Amino acid sequence: MERSGGGDPRETLRLLWRSPQARSGRGRPPKVSLEKIVAAGTALADRDGLDAMTMERLAASLGVGTMTLYTHVPGKAELVDLMVDSARQELDLTPAGSWRDRIERYAQQTTALHGRHPWLRAVSTVRPPLGPGLLARDDFLLAALSLTGLSAAERSAASDSLVTFVDGAAAALAEHTHAERISGQSDEDWWADRQEFWESFFDPARYPAIEQTWHNGGFDRDAAKAAANAFEFGLRALLDGIAATAERNR
Known part of the structure; x- marks a missing residue:
């Protein structure tokens, strides 16, 4: 069983409330957004279960490298919190x-x-x-x-x-x-x-x-x-x- 609240508290709160993260303005725009990552993670878990929703499989479903995901979310623990809260917002x-x-x-x-x-x-x-x-x-x-x-x-x-x-x-x-x-x-x-x-x-x-x-x-x-x-x-x-x-x- 997964347990919510297990990730980095400051990062999780920042992501839950979409607090902006400073960017240098240089380089290419990101290939994926946090919203797309949460939606893709939810779709993968809906279909195959939460255990199957690994960062590697999620990255593959989005057509990006695994490290790309880590520029948006620290890890699976924080992502699960985002998915749970996103699901609640459907009510x-x-x-x-x-x-x-x-x-x-x-x-x-x-x-x-x-x-x-x-x-x-x-x-x-x-x-x-x-x-x-x-x-x-x-x-x-x-x-x-x-x-x-x-x-x-x-x-x-x-x-x-x-x-x-x-x-x-x-x-x-x-x-x-x-x-x-x-x-x-x-x-x-x-x-x-x-x-x-x-x-x-x-x-x-x-x-x-x-x-x-x-x-x-x-x-x-x-x-x-x-x-x-x-x-x-x-x-x-x-x-x-x-x-x-x-x-x-x-």
Whole structure:
């Protein structure tokens, strides 16, 4: 797993916020721009995964030497931060509708974002890229939650909870599609190959709650549908909890 925030902090911040770098004005103009490098890196990771997105392969895809990339970005660690923040900037964060409408739209868009960029699930952002994409998202969520009547501390905690849940659930949804694409095997076929587990290994007496849920129809859906249901149920429960807390405050 890649971890954001691992590059040179000053260089990363300069690149995230596109702080201009002094140039002598001599020599040929650069063959590629930082924007083209980030876009090409994202396209390569979208297609082949983040592990395959090496500086050498990226340079080849742009038709330049590897050293050319290093005149724009120090290394892969900084580039990953730029790619993550660039992806976040794809979200439409127009403040329209009720606080709940806004957060539900954010959740839907984040799900679509992970679907377009499945490599996002392979980047830990516990130490996040402090770029415009992150700040726009956080400001959007805090502004939406300010309409609830929660205290400042509660709004901050609620925003963190939403980000943790939505990103995790969206990544799980994307993983189902990604796993089928790279393996060539559907979830249905994967489970069919493991039917022996239920026939020979599963002990109903040892796991009675699973057995009861099974017989009551709790597992009557495929894995992708189950993940989608879990996302909808979890988001609704989280928003209901926020609404209940705000109501108690009143």
